[in-house]
Amino acid sequence: MSDTTERQEEIRTPVLTARNVLRRFGGLVAVNNVSFDVRPGEILGLIGPNGAGKTTMFDLLAGSILPTSGEILLNGVSVSGEAAHRRIRRGLGRTFQIPRPLPNLTLIENVMLAAQGQAGEKLLANFLTPRRVAAEERAAEIRAVELLELVTIAHLAHEPARVLSGGQRKLLELARVMMADPAIILLDEPAAGVNATLLEIIIDRIRDINARGITFLLIEHNIDMVTRLCHRVLVMASGQLLREGTPDEVARDPRVIEAYLGGTA
Amino acid sequence: MDLLGYGAFFLTTALIFSLVTLGLNLQWGLTGLFNVGVAGFVAIGAYTSALLTTPDDAARLGGFGLPILVGWLGAMLVGGVAAAITGIATLRLRSDYLAITTFGVAVVVQLVALNAQKLTGGPFGIGFIPRPFGGLAETPLLFNLSNLAIVFVMTLIVYLALEHLSRSPWGRVLNALREDERAAISLGKSARFYRVQAFGVGGAIMALAGALQAHFTGFIAPDNYLPALTFQVWVMLIVGGAGSNIGAVIGSILVWAIWAGSGALTSVLFSPEQQARAASLQIVAIGVMLCVILLVRPNGLFGDRPRRARFGKGAKAAPDESAAR
Numbered sequence: 001m002s003d004t005t006e007r008q009e010e011i012r013t014p015v016l017t018a019r020n021v022l023r024r025f026g027g028l029v030a031v032n033n034v035s036f037d038v039r040p041g042e043i044l045g046l047i048g049p050n051g052a053g054k055t056t057m058f059d060l061l062a063g064s065i066l067p068t069s070g071e072i073l074l075n076g077v078s079v080s081g082e083a084a085h086r087r088i089r090r091g092l093g094r095t096f097q098i099p100r101p102l103p104n105l106t107l108i109e110n111v112m113l114a115a116q117g118q119a120g121e122k123l124l125a126n127f128l129t130p131r132r133v134a135a136e137e138r139a140a141e142i143r144a145v146e147l148l149e150l151v152t153i154a155h156l157a158h159e160p161a162r163v164l165s166g167g168q169r170k171l172l173e174l175a176r177v178m179m180a181d182p183a184i185i186l187l188d189e190p191a192a193g194v195n196a197t198l199l200e201i202i203i204d205r206i207r208d209i210n211a212r213g214i215t216f217l218l219i220e221h222n223i224d225m226v227t228r229l230c231h232r233v234l235v236m237a238s239g240q241l242l243r244e245g246t247p248d249e250v251a252r253d254p255r256v257i258e259a260y261l262g263g264t265a
Numbered sequence: 266m267d268l269l270g271y272g273a274f275f276l277t278t279a280l281i282f283s284l285v286t287l288g289l290n291l292q293w294g295l296t297g298l299f300n301v302g303v304a305g306f307v308a309i310g311a312y313t314s315a316l317l318t319t320p321d322d323a324a325r326l327g328g329f330g331l332p333i334l335v336g337w338l339g340a341m342l343v344g345g346v347a348a349a350i351t352g353i354a355t356l357r358l359r360s361d362y363l364a365i366t367t368f369g370v371a372v373v374v375q376l377v378a379l380n381a382q383k384l385t386g387g388p389f390g391i392g393f394i395p396r397p398f399g400g401l402a403e404t405p406l407l408f409n410l411s412n413l414a415i416v417f418v419m420t421l422i423v424y425l426a427l428e429h430l431s432r433s434p435w436g437r438v439l440n441a442l443r444e445d446e447r448a449a450i451s452l453g454k455s456a457r458f459y460r461v462q463a464f465g466v467g468g469a470i471m472a473l474a475g476a477l478q479a480h481f482t483g484f485i486a487p488d489n490y491l492p493a494l495t496f497q498v499w500v501m502l503i504v505g506g507a508g509s510n511i512g513a514v515i516g517s518i519l520v521w522a523i524w525a526g527s528g529a530l531t532s533v534l535f536s537p538e539q540q541a542r543a544a545s546l547q548i549v550a551i552g553v554m555l556c557v558i559l560l561v562r563p564n565g566l567f568g569d570r571p572r573r574a575r576f577g578k579g580a581k582a583a584p585d586e587s588a589a590r
Contacts, residue, residue: 062451088453100448102441112434113441114452120434121454123462127426137434180453 013076015040015184015215016061016092021070023053023060030056032239033070038184043206043216045230045247047223049260053239054219055097058186061217062094063087075183089116093182097189097219099169101161107172108157111144112137114179140179147175151205167198174205178214185209187218191225203229223251235259273409275525276518280413280420281478283517286501287420287427287510288470294507295431296463297443301364302351303471303498305371308378308490309347310340310472311479315391316384318480325391326384333397333480340476341469348468352461371495379487390486394479412481419477420514423470427510439463497524500551504558506568515566523554 014037023031031053038044046054059065061072063084071080074090082090093114102110118140119125120133148154151171156164164172170190177185190202199222206229210216220226226233227247235242235250237259243250250256285307292298314336319328331339355366378385385391397415401408430436438459441449446456479485497520505516527550531543558565 064447064451083450083455085450085453085455088451094451096448096451100445100451102444102448104444105437105440109437109440113437113449113454116453118434121438123430123435123466126430126433126435133433176452 012040014038014073015075016217017071017073017076018057018061019071019073021057021060021067021072023056023065024068029239031060031067034236034239034241035070036234036241036244038215038217039232040183040215041210041213042231043210043218043229045226045233046217046219046236047221047226047233047250048236048242051238052236052259054236055188056239057236058094058188058219062092062186088114088180088182091181091183092186093177093180093184094186095170095173095177095188095190097192099166099173101164101169101172101176103162104160106158107148107153107161107164108141108144110161110172111147111176111179112140114176115140115143116180144175144179147178148172150178150208151175152201165198167194167202170194170202171198171205174202174209178209182214184215184217187216187220189219189221191220191222199225223247227251270406270409273406273413275521277409277413277416277481278478278525279518279521280416280514281474281481282498282501282521283420283514284423284474284477285471285498286505286513286517287423288467288474289498289502290507290510290513291427291431291439291470292463292467294502294509294513295436295443296439296460298352298460298463298467299360299364300367300464300467301495301499302367302369302371302374304490304492304494305367305374306344306348306468306471307475307478307494308371308374308487309468310344310475311485311489312378312385312391312475313343313472314340314476315394315479315485318395319391319393322386325382325386328391333395336480337473337476340472344472344475345465345469348471349461349465351468352464356457356460368492368495371490371492375487375490378490385487388487390484391479392484394483394485396480396483416477416481419473423473424510424514427470431510497551500555502565504555504565506562506565509565509567512565512567519566520551520554523550527551 016038019035021031021034022029034057046057048054056065060067063079063082063086067080071078073079074087074092077090079087079090102113105113118136119129120137126133145154145157148157151174153168153171161169161172190206191199194202203225206216218230230247232244233247233250234244235256242259243253243256245253285303289300289303292300316327317329317331317339318333318336320330322328351367351370355363358366379388381387396402398408398411401411438449438454441454442456442459450456501517501520502513504520505512505514524547527547528544531546532540535543
């Protein structure tokens with residue numbers, strides 16, 4: 001990325017901001033006073049040893065758990081107290097470390113479920129405005145097929161999601177979260193447990209989606225993947241933000257290496 | 266002729282059970298809500314409609330002598346609201362805890378029916394509930410057939426509406442909540458709102474069934490709404506196949522056939538003094554049938570979904586959450 005574009009991006013409102021976010025579980029401070037911005041259009045990596053608080057940070061950003069203190073802003077608006085199901089409507093989508101497909105729904109149903117603001121999800125609309133519901137469903141289905149094609153599993157569209165392999169489940173989650181038209185997607189370990197071929201597809205698709213203007217924040221242990229994908233990297237250890245920088249800078253930092261080899265963590 | 270009349274009578278009761286089972290299927294089969302308080306919502310419907318439509322009675326509240334249709338609509342409304350309130354009160358409960366609580370609700374309803382004499386007539390129940398086509402009571406066959414027709418039409422309407430809903434985006438959300446609540450929430454669905462809706466709509470259908478039954482027999486008493494009713498309806502749904510509306514209907518007819526048939530059989534086979542004890546054989550018959558069906562078709566007759574552990578799903582800690590702590 002050239003200097004000019006970087007400067008331009010800094011002026012724009014961050015897609016997502018964590019401000020002094022702290023979360024306690026009993027006596028344990030899982031996330032301790034963490035602040036950072038996710039800039040529009042970037043792929044930001046979040047790395048750190050196991051137990052560093054990365055997934056807790058994700059859950060805080062996504063609203064699955066609420067911060068003990070601190071603030072989370074989506075496109076400059078505070079969403080700290082807002083429930084998880086509302087945040088996706090504000091443009092924040094997330095996937096899970098262990099994928100959570102709906103096993104007995106078909107792939108296409110899985111993806112269509114993620115469409116936002118569907119009239120047919122209101123009970124009475126199904127009787128009062130059936131045509132509108134049907135029209136929206138048709139449109140959603142077309143888009144869902146496109147997204148399944150994008151992630152290369154469209155041939156399984158009408159199979160129940162339980163038949164998918166671990167890696168395919170990650171692809172399904174990616175398609176599903178795309179259906180909601182998010183501005184930013186939080187990916188929790190997209191490479192974990194995925195074979196090399198599928199990993200290439202996943203990396204490829206993330207780049208593709210990013211090129212469409214969607215921002216990513218991703219937790220990842222696969223340093224190779226982080227180096228290839230991420231513009232910037234945050235390092236967490238013991239609940240705190242240890243360092244921020246380009247993948248190369250971070251990889252050379254002795255503190256980061258120490259954290260990974262078991263010093264602080 | 267007698268046989269035809271009995272057939273109509275039998276089918277009417279079976280279809281009323283079908284309605285209850287359809288309501289439960291929406292809650293359990295579609296949404297995964299473990300409601301073991303079915304009898305309570307049926308009772309609320311029956312009593313509401315009875316109070317609204319019976320002639321004035323000095324001994325208790327009402328009756329208000331309103332048209333039967335008003336009674337039915339009132340039953341659905343009150344039953345739906347009661348179920349929605351139960352849903353709101355139990356938002357944080359899952360699986361077995363939800364079951365215990367809903368069971369408690371049904372027991373409370375039954376005890377109120379038994380003891381709130383001013384409201385419900387107490388142990389003596391409520392009689393003189395107007396019957397549709399009451400004028401035909403002189404000719405039992407015609408009376409039974411017209412009752413069957415009306416119950417059939419109601420069941421058909423509810424069935425078609427539920428089929429439409431379970432294929433709709435609304436039904437898809439309920440399905441998703443049953444499969445994985447956390448995933449559904451992450452996709453923007455309010456688990457709470459949909460749970461309450463499923464409770465409410467299912468409860469309204471159960472209440473409608475209770476009202477139909479009350480007007481069909483003309484008399485209700487607290488004993489009609491014991492937990493055994495809930496048990497019967499659950500067996501019907503499991504036999505038919507949870508998740509399938511047609512399964513709910515067929516399962517109800519089948520189980521009711523075995524229930525009524527084994528009852529008739531014991532009254533023929535056993536001497537009068539042994540009748541009371543022989544009645545337990547009905548439950549044995551149902552139990553054996555349930556075992557056979559679950560062995561041969563674990564998902565019930567029409568259940569197409571594979572079996573999976575539904576219990577304790579909510580209790581299972583999300584693995585990614587625990588990993589970060």
